[in-house]
């Protein structure tokens with residue numbers, strides 16, 4: 001009986017409008033499921049639900065209209081299927097990700113692999129506030145990372161090899177931010193306008209634009225819902241290990257200091273966000289405050 005109570009307390013078990021039914025949400029890091037897992041979910045949904053599933057905004061699947069008395073059995077079958085019950089309460093919920101460098105030609109980072117690593121370390125941790133984490137491979141931000149409590153965006157800085165630009169203007173054409181112009185026969189970057197998407201780098205037919213090593217912009221305190229808010233830019237780091245370290249620090253900071261009952265976005269000033277940022281930058285020597293100055297001779 002105690003175990004039944006435990007499973008009903010899990011965030012992934014959601015009481016429906018008709019309280020005689022529950023919806024069961026599964027854990028699917030980065031929204032990736034194998035065909036076998038999908039087949040298994042279909043069988044379980046048919047056996048315990050009404051034979052339908054719902055694809056959620058957080059890249060997971062939920063099984064609606066489940067009899068609460070059967071959830072313990074259903075949960076066991078989900079574990080066996082490799083798709084355990086997920087989370088939805090004040091905890092770290094399903095990590096979402098765009099296709100990143102696995103499939104998208106615009107990507108600067110491998111988002112899916114990183115999302116899985118974050119999931120393995122953090123998923124389901126109980127927190128004073130709900131923590132959503134989203135990754136996008138470039139500033140196109142297809143998963144809206146800046147509207148999550150933690151957002152990660154892959155970026156690159158364009159660099160022009162000195163003296164080799166033909167002034168053809170190809171990069172000017174491809175830059176959607178109007179951040180490049182041709183001056184005195186060579187390309188010139190407007191650092192204020194550049195969002196570090198890297199499109200100009202791949203567009204140069206003469207292969208003379210290069211990118212500094214990819215880097216990861218990390219944002220904190222975004223949210224969707226009835227009063228959406230853009231997260232604040234925390235810093236940029238250069239490796240996956242640094243991303244994992246910084247996320248671990250953010251989670252620890254929120255876990256220890258945040259109050260329950262209020263969204264993280266409403267607490268950032270009280271939590272001394274700027275002081276936290278300064279502390280983190282000291283701990284990750286290679287980290288930059290956001291918008292590092294561009295080296296001379298950039299595109």
Ligand code: SF4
Pocket residue numbers: 098099100101104105106107108136137138139140141142143
């Ligand atoms: S965010 Fe960028 S890398 Fe990710 S899917 Fe969108 S365009 Fe591609």
Ligand code: SF4
Pocket residue numbers: 160164165166167168169170171172186187203204205206207208209299
């Ligand atoms: S950087 Fe490349 S694409 Fe841009 S103007 Fe120079 S040669 Fe042309």
Ligand code: SF4
Pocket residue numbers: 156157158174175176177178179180189193194195196197198199200201299
């Ligand atoms: S990286 Fe290149 S294409 Fe992207 S905004 Fe900057 S200058 Fe424009």
